[in-house]
Amino acid sequence: MKNQSNKESVRGTGNSAALCKLSSVQKGYYADPFIQYFVQKKEKVEPIMNRGFYMRVHAMDRLISQFLNANSESSEGVQIIQLGGGKDTTFWRLRLSGENEVVNKLVWYEIDFPRTIQEKLRIISRVPKLQEPIVGWPNKVLKKTSKGAELHSPDYHLICGDLRKTEDLHNSLQEHGVNFEIPTLFISECVLVYVEPNSADKLLGYITETFKLPFFVLYEPTNPLDNFGKQMMKNLSKMGCPLLAIEQYNSIESQIKRFQKLGFNYVDVKNMKLLWDTLGKWEAENVDGQKERKRIIRLEWFDELEEWNMIMSHYFVLYAAKNDQISQEKFIKIFGL
Amino acid sequence: MDLDWCLEKLTKNPPEVLPEQVVKGITEQLKEALIYESNVAMVESPVSVVGDLHGQYYDLVELFRVGGECPETNYLFLGNYVDRGFYSVETISLLVCLKLHYPRRITLLRGNHESKGVTQVYGFYSECLRKYGNANVWKYFTDMFNYLQLAALIDEKIFCVHGGLSPSISSINQIRVLDRFQEIPPEGALTDLVWSDPDAVEQETKPSPRGAGHIFGSQLVDKFLQDNKINHIIRSNQLCMDGHQVLFSGKLITIWSAPNFCYRCGNVASILEVFKANNSLTLKYNTYTAAPENERIIPSLETTKEIPDYFK
Numbered sequence: 001m002k003n004q005s006n007k008e009s010v011r012g013t014g015n016s017a018a019l020c021k022l023s024s025v026q027k028g029y030y031a032d033p034f035i036q037y038f039v040q041k042k043e044k045v046e047p048i049m050n051r052g053f054y055m056r057v058h059a060m061d062r063l064i065s066q067f068l069n070a071n072s073e074s075s076e077g078v079q080i081i082q083l084g085g086g087k088d089t090t091f092w093r094l095r096l097s098g099e100n101e102v103v104n105k106l107v108w109y110e111i112d113f114p115r116t117i118q119e120k121l122r123i124i125s126r127v128p129k130l131q132e133p134i135v136g137w138p139n140k141v142l143k144k145t146s147k148g149a150e151l152h153s154p155d156y157h158l159i160c161g162d163l164r165k166t167e168d169l170h171n172s173l174q175e176h177g178v179n180f181e182i183p184t185l186f187i188s189e190c191v192l193v194y195v196e197p198n199s200a201d202k203l204l205g206y207i208t209e210t211f212k213l214p215f216f217v218l219y220e221p222t223n224p225l226d227n228f229g230k231q232m233m234k235n236l237s238k239m240g241c242p243l244l245a246i247e248q249y250n251s252i253e254s255q256i257k258r259f260q261k262l263g264f265n266y267v268d269v270k271n272m273k274l275l276w277d278t279l280g281k282w283e284a285e286n287v288d289g290q291k292e293r294k295r296i297i298r299l300e301w302f303d304e305l306e307e308w309n310m311i312m313s314h315y316f317v318l319y320a321a322k323n324d325q326i327s328q329e330k331f332i333k334i335f336g337l
Numbered sequence: 338m339d340l341d342w343c344l345e346k347l348t349k350n351p352p353e354v355l356p357e358q359v360v361k362g363i364t365e366q367l368k369e370a371l372i373y374e375s376n377v378a379m380v381e382s383p384v385s386v387v388g389d390l391h392g393q394y395y396d397l398v399e400l401f402r403v404g405g406e407c408p409e410t411n412y413l414f415l416g417n418y419v420d421r422g423f424y425s426v427e428t429i430s431l432l433v434c435l436k437l438h439y440p441r442r443i444t445l446l447r448g449n450h451e452s453k454g455v456t457q458v459y460g461f462y463s464e465c466l467r468k469y470g471n472a473n474v475w476k477y478f479t480d481m482f483n484y485l486q487l488a489a490l491i492d493e494k495i496f497c498v499h500g501g502l503s504p505s506i507s508s509i510n511q512i513r514v515l516d517r518f519q520e521i522p523p524e525g526a527l528t529d530l531v532w533s534d535p536d537a538v539e540q541e542t543k544p545s546p547r548g549a550g551h552i553f554g555s556q557l558v559d560k561f562l563q564d565n566k567i568n569h570i571i572r573s574n575q576l577c578m579d580g581h582q583v584l585f586s587g588k589l590i591t592i593w594s595a596p597n598f599c600y601r602c603g604n605v606a607s608i609l610e611v612f613k614a615n616n617s618l619t620l621k622y623n624t625y626t627a628a629p630e631n632e633r634i635i636p637s638l639e640t641t642k643e644i645p646d647y648f649k
Contacts, residue, residue: 013649020648044463052648190649221647227578227603232647235601241649301458301548303449306576307602315648
């Protein structure tokens with residue numbers, strides 16, 4: 001018996017993610033000086049969640065970095081459109097790191113539920129550190145709309161929207177200066193899986209039809225058919241955030257076919273367990289390939305080994321692009337993990 | 338100490354936690370009894386061996402239903418009574434009272450979660466704070482954990498321990514002379530006994546990725562069995578989807594007794610009955626699933642965050 005998808009519960013997953021990310025940061029897994037502002041009440045988080053969210057952020061960060069590197073020559077710049085980002089802090093972390101020069105030519109869009117956008121704006125308005133990189137804060141950037149307040153600065157946009165309504169989405173993006181011709185990365189970090197699959201597919205199709213050089217990064221659960229997967233479906237359903245898309249796309253292979261069918265000619269995936277097992281191997285050849293993994297293992301006791309293997313096998317990251325000019329090999333090399 | 342009164346409270350549905358002063362009393366009493374016991378308990382068959390429980394009280398009730406009530410059935414518990422699940426307090430309280438009431442019918446060994454440090458990370462400390470408003474009960478129980486025995490020998494032929502073997506221990510007599518009356522140290526023989534895991538492939542003994550203890554292979558197992566003239570090792574510590582796992586041609590058995598672990602793993606649980614049949618020791622697995630949902634109270638009011646957790 002499936003429970004109804006509860007909008008507030010789905011919205012609440014953003015708060016849950018922020019809490020786990022903060023815990024992971026405070027334990028020393030990775031650095032993020034901004035996430036603390038987005039967590040109201042700190043709660044105890046188990047090591048498996050600390051490590052799991054570290055791996056999630058690690059995968060997303062690497063793929064974003066690869067996208068920026070691959071498109072650094074783009075004279076008109078690049079765009080990142082984050083779908084349902086919740087309390088995500090990547091906009092600020094990118095500007096802080098100063099790693100990529102192309103960040104100076106990056107325009108960042110976030111589309112989320114109106115209530116989430118209002119909450120994010122309230123937090124930004126209280127924290128000067130978050131306001132610093134927002135050009136024109138506050139008078140030139142805060143705008144009232146029929147859906148709620150939004151933020152529109154030259155390189156940062158917070159838009160109230162519903163991912164199931166692609167026409168409204170298109171109008172909002174167009175109104176706020178999206179360039180449909182330049183490389184654009186779309187991010188769905190545990191978002192599309194909560195959306196009814198036909199609506200999600202419509203959105204994906206819209207992206208490949210409307211944008212000339214779209215890239216996509218997707219992080220989601222998968223494999224609902226084994227005992228762990230069945231229990232996950234049941235539990236999330238009870239929590240009011242059922243995985244609506246997962247039955248139709250219940251394997252990594254079906255997700256690859258989905259993206260190919262909807263217009264992305266390059267698609268690759270990595271199971272999160274495999275990513276953990278090979279962590280550090282991507283580092284430069286003169287650095288100890290296992291250094292990062294050893295560093296993580298030393299951070300705290302980790303008694304959840306068997307569960308770790310299980311839960312990580314049920315998550316994957318997918319990266320896709322529509323591009324007529326590069327070979328599949330080059331795509332994997334420049335964009336892949 | 339009216340143990341019947343305590344047991345009546347703890348076996349209600351839902352169970353009632355014991356008052357703080359009563360917990361102080363029962364833990365003091367158990368410490369006094371255990372101080373005279375050897376590090377290695379000598380147990381006689383028939384006995385049912387139980388693996389990790391991790392605060393899953395309703396599944397312990399189910400275990401007794403499936404395996405037989407105590408004291409009619411003898412039990413040997415391999416540790417990890419607390420942490421992860423929501424009813425660690427009720428679980429450990431019930432087991433302590435049963436041990437005091439029927440001392441020869443039930444043996445409680447120490448697991449790696451019977452530790453002050455680990456229980457502050459994995460939930461028992463938080464649960465005690467929530468249910469009692471202060472950390473006194475946590476202190477009483479964790480002080481008592483330092484007295485729990487480290488291993489057991491069934492009919493002098495089957496060695497039982499929570500985790501596994503240690504590169505610094507070759508004989509059971511070495512275990513007998515360890516000082517167990519302390520918090521589990523970061524490393525050493527005592528740590529290895531409660532934290533280690535076997536590996537089907539590894540031959541060398543290596544540090545465990547858990548952050549304490551070691552991984553050991555068939556070489557160490559064979560030598561330990563031979564040198565100590567025993568036939569089997571039974572241990573817990575590792576989640577088994579089928580409730581149990583057998584390695585090294587039956588010489589080492591892992592038993593896991595927390596079904597649908599953390600309400601998320603979808604696994605079954607097992608207990609292992611050891612008894613004599615036709616003059617030889619026989620092993621029989623009793624496998625069971627989690628207690629039905631209509632027989633357990635799901636704690637939504639008692640916890641502030643959503644359990645179980647996923648990367649959602």
